[in-house]
Amino acid sequence: MKELTLKHFYIPDDQSVYLLSHKDAKKLKNWFALCEKQLERLGYFNVELIGKGAFGFAFAGKSALGEERVFKFSKVTLPQHVQDRFEEEAYMQGLLLHPNIPKVIAFQKIKRQSILAMKRAPGEDLEQFSLKYGPLPITTLLSILVSLCDVLMSLRGFFENGVSRPIVHGDVKPSNVVWDDSTDTLMLIDWGSSVFAQLDNQGQHIGNNVMDLMSSDIQQTNARLGDVYFIGDDQLSGKMSSPRFDEQGLASTIYALASGQSSRFGCHVIKPSSLGLPQALAQCLEALLSDDHATRLRGGDYLFKNYHHFKRIVVKDVVDDSICSLPTWISKITKDIETVVYSSRKSFLRDQEGFDKANLNYINDAQFDRYYKNFLQGMGETEKAFISAVSRLGKYPVVGGLAIRWQKDGMYVDSSLKLYNPSMQYSFDRSVDNMINLARAIDGKGVFKSCMFNAKNTLHVERRNESANFIPKQNMLIGYEVSKVSVAEDQSRMHSYFEDGEDPDELLKLPEPLLERLRLLNNIHHTGCIIFEALPKHLKVHSYVTLLDHSKEEAFKKLLNDIITFIPTIEGLGISGFMKLPYKDTRFFKLQRALPTRFYPRNPYVP
Numbered sequence: 001m002k003e004l005t006l007k008h009f010y011i012p013d014d015q016s017v018y019l020l021s022h023k024d025a026k027k028l029k030n031w032f033a034l035c036e037k038q039l040e041r042l043g044y045f046n047v048e049l050i051g052k053g054a055f056g057f058a059f060a061g062k063s064a065l066g067e068e069r070v071f072k073f074s075k076v077t078l079p080q081h082v083q084d085r086f087e088e089e090a091y092m093q094g095l096l097l098h099p100n101i102p103k104v105i106a107f108q109k110i111k112r113q114s115i116l117a118m119k120r121a122p123g124e125d126l127e128q129f130s131l132k133y134g135p136l137p138i139t140t141l142l143s144i145l146v147s148l149c150d151v152l153m154s155l156r157g158f159f160e161n162g163v164s165r166p167i168v169h170g171d172v173k174p175s176n177v178v179w180d181d182s183t184d185t186l187m188l189i190d191w192g193s194s195v196f197a198q199l200d201n202q203g204q205h206i207g208n209n210v211m212d213l214m215s216s217d218i219q220q221t222n223a224r225l226g227d228v229y230f231i232g233d234d235q236l237s238g239k240m241s242s243p244r245f246d247e248q249g250l251a252s253t254i255y256a257l258a259s260g261q262s263s264r265f266g267c268h269v270i271k272p273s274s275l276g277l278p279q280a281l282a283q284c285l286e287a288l289l290s291d292d293h294a295t296r297l298r299g300g301d302y303l304f305k306n307y308h309h310f311k312r313i314v315v316k317d318v319v320d321d322s323i324c325s326l327p328t329w330i331s332k333i334t335k336d337i338e339t340v341v342y343s344s345r346k347s348f349l350r351d352q353e354g355f356d357k358a359n360l361n362y363i364n365d366a367q368f369d370r371y372y373k374n375f376l377q378g379m380g381e382t383e384k385a386f387i388s389a390v391s392r393l394g395k396y397p398v399v400g401g402l403a404i405r406w407q408k409d410g411m412y413v414d415s416s417l418k419l420y421n422p423s424m425q426y427s428f429d430r431s432v433d434n435m436i437n438l439a440r441a442i443d444g445k446g447v448f449k450s451c452m453f454n455a456k457n458t459l460h461v462e463r464r465n466e467s468a469n470f471i472p473k474q475n476m477l478i479g480y481e482v483s484k485v486s487v488a489e490d491q492s493r494m495h496s497y498f499e500d501g502e503d504p505d506e507l508l509k510l511p512e513p514l515l516e517r518l519r520l521l522n523n524i525h526h527t528g529c530i531i532f533e534a535l536p537k538h539l540k541v542h543s544y545v546t547l548l549d550h551s552k553e554e555a556f557k558k559l560l561n562d563i564i565t566f567i568p569t570i571e572g573l574g575i576s577g578f579m580k581l582p583y584k585d586t587r588f589f590k591l592q593r594a595l596p597t598r599f600y601p602r603n604p605y606v607p
């Protein structure tokens with residue numbers, strides 16, 4: 001039997017609780033209930049889960065006096081050295097008394113379980129905010145920029161016992177900034193990567209005495225890995241910690257918010273100077289995100305010298321109402337969908353020379369794990385940006401599919417994207433545009449496919465061990481929707497389940513009778529995806545299917561049922577996915593290295 005490696009076909013972006021095995025999902029739910037009970041016993045009410053990160057979960061609650069609190073719980077399953085970091089996080093955050101940093105209330109350790117209690121920042125984190133509203137208006141961006149600069153200035157100026165000890169936050173990114181849009185105030189949260197800086201802005205060692213400077217630690221970095229989607233090169237490659245790290249996090253954050261992306265990787269294609277920003281801001285961001293070290297330093301120096309002037313820039317916010325580059329369907333009703341993205345055929349996006357994992361100090365870091373699992377190692381910056389843009393689509397309540405074919409003359413895109421929250425349309429459309437613009441900058445021939453489905457509809461079949469068969473429950477069914485209007489004739493070519501042949505990365509070989517049913521299904525006019533994911537003790541069948549030819553419903557239903565009956569014959573591990581998209585509306589795009597320059601107009605009142 002083949003070993004399950006990270007190289008297999010459809011790679012899930014994130015594990016939704018709906019994709020866990022029954023046992024694991026139950027364990028998690030029980031654990032949430034236990035945390036809530038613990039907090040209620042301590043006198044807090046209105047307790048709710050507000051966030052999950054790599055290291056644990058965050059709950060919010062109200063004290064008896066009505067004060068809003070946040071409680072971060074570490075995952076008990078994490079190794080001890082990672083648990084210890086949580087204590088350091090509480091220590092570092094506790095040192096900082098600043099209006100834009102949540103005050104620590106208490107840190108408690110009960111056996112292996114640590115809890116950090118702090119004030120709750122009003123508003124919502126900027127990743128959520130950006131998903132709701134898309135690329136942010138310039139006035140909002142400027143307010144965020146200036147407030148963040150203020151916080152970072154105070155970190156640089158931190159003194160302990162009368163001695164200068166600059167602090168590095170180490171993980172500045174949209175989801176670590178909580179923003180209250182009604183008062184224009186922000187809070188910088190998540191101090192889990194913060195350390196005392198080893199170097200100052202000029203790259204000089206910060207030593208309090210000669211002994212410090214002679215210590216053997218002087219060449220060893222104390223830096224923590226922040227989020228690889230946002231940190232700069234120096235932090236990623238394990239250089240000594242310095243306030244320059246946070247300049248990078250800040251630039252990535254503003255860039256991501258200005259463009260409506262969830263990473264910094266796309267900055268050489270969707271350049272800051274193409275976003276319609278005031279020229280001074282765009283050029284400053286471009287310098288900070290440059291590949292050249294000296295240019296980055298100049299950009300940082302300029303920003304911290306001049307950011308107070310940015311406060312005085314007066315702009316008229318304009319909404320980009322251009323039509324989305326792909327057709328998107330917006331449901332009139334809002335549905336609570338837990339979207340999960342599975343993507344395939346990523347291998348051609350990897351260039352073998354890229355990223356060298358062996359050179360990093362961060363192998364055991366949970367953040368690094370995420371990066372590795374998301375398959376980004378060995379990819380160029382634009383390819384990473386593209387993958388990150390596809391992942392972002394999965395953060396909206398959306399189902400559908402995407403097939404991109406890069407050819408010599410350009411790029412062909414088939415898609416079916418249905419969004420189940422009309423208020424997010426602007427943001428979603430801009431995210432689709434970003435994904436297309438990034439894809440257009442990718443060189444080479446190849447195919448990429450991606451399915452977005454509702455994890456709440458995933459079917460689960462469990463078995464005791466790897467040699468047992470998967471036996472589905474009696475009434476198990478692959479659900480499907482029926483289109484509003486029947487389309488009898490399949491005049492258009494369809495993106496068939498089998499069109500691209502076998503996927504080189506695919507590992508799971510489905511039994512022939514099951515494949516035969518899929519072939520028959522393929523002849524009935526419909527759209528959607530079916531993915532089989534076989535794990536040692538757990539089989540998941542993800543699907544999103546819409547029948548278009550109503551006259552064939554009986555046959556269609558029967559084939560879907562047959563597929564379930566063949567589940568016990570599935571052998572081996574891995575993933576195997578099938579997708580069918582309407583071919584009718586294929587969009588063609590010319591390849592393009594970068595978007596053209598576009599600054600904020602000198603006179604915004606002239607169209």
Ligand SMILES: Nc1ncnc2c1ncn2[C@@H]1O[C@H](COP(=O)(O)OP(=O)(O)OP(=O)(O)O)[C@@H](O)[C@H]1O
Nearest residue numbers: 051053054055056058070102119120121125175190
């Ligand atoms: N003091 C706070 N006030 C308001 N919301 C908070 C606060 N602390 C945490 N949150 C919310 O909880 C989420 C997770 O918290 P945090 O980022 O500190 O956890 P983490 O496990 O370190 O996450 P990550 O792995 O994303 O860095 C945040 O994105 C934010 O939405």
